Amino acid sequence: MKIKRYFAADMRQAIRMVRDEQGPDAVILSNRKVDGGVEIVAAVDYDEALVQKMAVADEPRRAAPLPPSVAEPAAGSQRNELFADAVASALQSKVPVTATGTAAVSRPVPLAKIEWSQDPALLGMREEIKTLRGVLESQLTGMAWRDQSMRHPARAKLLQRLMQLGLAPALCRQLADQVPYEHDHEHHWRHALGLLARQVRVMEDDILTRGGVVALVGPTGVGKTTTVAKLAARFILRNGPSRVALVTTDSFRIGAHQQLRTYGRLLGVPVHVANDAAELRTVLDTLHDKQLVLIDTAGVSQRDMRLAEQLGMLRQGAPRVKSYLVLSATAQRAALDETVRAFRHMELAGSILTKMDEAASLGEILSVIVQQKLSLAYVSDGQRVPEDLHPARANKLVSRSVALMQGNNHEIPEEETLAEAFGRMVS
Secondary structure: OEEEEEEEOOHHHHHHHHHHHHOOOOEEEEEEEEOOEEEEEEEEOOOHHHHHHHHHHHOHHHOOOOOHHHHOOOOEOOEOHHHHHHHHOOEOOOOOOOOOOEEOOOOOOOEOOOOOOOOHHHHHHHHHHHHHHHHHHHHHHHHHHHHHHHHOHHHHHHHHHHHHOOOOHHHHHHHHHOOOOOOOHHHHHHHHHHHHHHHOEEOOOHHHHHOEEEEEEOOOOOOHHHHHHHHHHHHHHHHOHHHEEEEEOOOOOOOHHHHHHHHHHHHOOOEEEOOOHHHHHHHHHHOOOOOEEEEEOOOOOOOOOHHHHHHHHHHHHOOOOEEEEEEEOOOOHHHHHHHHHHHHHHOOOEEEEEOHHHOOOOHHHHHHHHHOOOEEEEEEOOOOOOOOEEEOOHHHHHHHHHHHHHHOOOOOOOHHHHHHHHOOOOO
16 A cells, blocks of 8 residues: 655545546545645555554553544545535545655554535535525515415514514414404404403512512612612501611622612612621511512622522522512513523522603514513503503503504504515414
8 A cells, every 4th residue: 555645725626636647546645735835645546454453452441443434535526526625524634755756654644523625615605504504594584474474464464564563473473373363453463462362460569568679680670679669668658667778789789889878768778788698587587577678689690690580589589589670661571581591490489570651662672571470560651650550451551552652653563574584483
C-alpha cells in the first residue's frame, strides 16, 4: 500500500488530483486545512486489515475498525464530488512523506468524527436550500389558510376577529373549534367571547376577607408598592388600621422604603423593613397578632440573577406566606409568559393585573392568564388609592377587551399574518 500527499487550493481540486493520478480505487485517509489551501492524504492498494493490525499493535485503546464509507472510491461514475468531500472529512491525521512524495504507513491512522465539508460551494448550497425551504413553507401555509377560508368561511372570519382582539393564535383556534356554526357571525362572535370568559379563572376576594401573610411578587415597574397600599386601604375601610401591617424586603431600589413608609403614614399603619430571611422571620413573629400582613418585595426581572435570592428569602423567612404574582397589562405576551415561568415554582396563590388603564389591548394578557392557567384575584386601572383596585370579574375583562379593540380601531390582520398564524394549523 502506497500513500501520497496532495496539496490544492480547495477540496474539489484536491479530490480531482487524487482521481486523475491514483484512479477511482484510491482511498482518502485524511484531510486538513493548510496555508494556501488544503492537504489530502490518499492511498492506493488500500489494505484495511493491515491498517487495523498496525493500529492495534501501536495503540490498543484507540484501535477501532475503519468505517466502511472510508474505503469507498474517491471518484467514479456512481460517486459525485459531494460524496468525495464527505469521505475526505472522515479522517484527520498526518502521515510521514518521503522526498518523492510517497511513504508507507508507519503508525495507525486515528479515527475522527465525520464533519461536513466547509467548502464555500457546499455552504452556499446549504443557505440556498434553507432559503428555498422558507419560501416553500410560506407558500404552503398561505395555500392552507386559503383552503381553510374557502371550506369554512364563517370559522375563518371568526379567527380573524379573535386575532384582532389580540389573542394568541393557539387560543383563537381553540375557541373557534368550540363554536357551533349554525347562526350568523355576530352569534358566533358572542359565543366565542362567552367561551373565553369561562376560561378566565378568577378568585374570590380572599386577601381582604381572609387576611393572612400576603406577599406581592413580580418584575420591576408593575406597581407592586401601589397595589400593597390599595389592598391595605381597602382592608382598613372594613376592619380599621390596627389589624394591618406593611413589610418591605426591597433593599435594591433607592428610596423604595420611603415610598411604602409614606403610604404607611397616610394609612396610619406600621411599616417594617426586612433585609434577609432571618429579619423577615423576626418581623413576622412580632406581627403575629395582625390580621393582614402585606409584604412588598423587590421588583426583579425574570432574568435577573437576584430573583432566586428574593424568592429564597420569602420561602425561608415566611413559609406560611401566600404569594400573588403582579403582572402589567401593558407587557408583551412573550415577556408575560417568561415572567410566569420564572415565578411559577413559588406555588402562587393567585395573580393581580395592573395598569389596565394604560393598555391598548387586553388580548395578550388574557391569553397568558388562560394558557398559563393563572387565577386572577384583582385588577387595577389607575393610581388612586384605593378606588382603582377591583376584584377580578371574567365577563368584565372580556367586555373591556372588546371595548378597547373597538375604541382603538385595531387593524384587521392581513392575510399574510393570518396565514402565518393558522396556515400550519391544518383542520
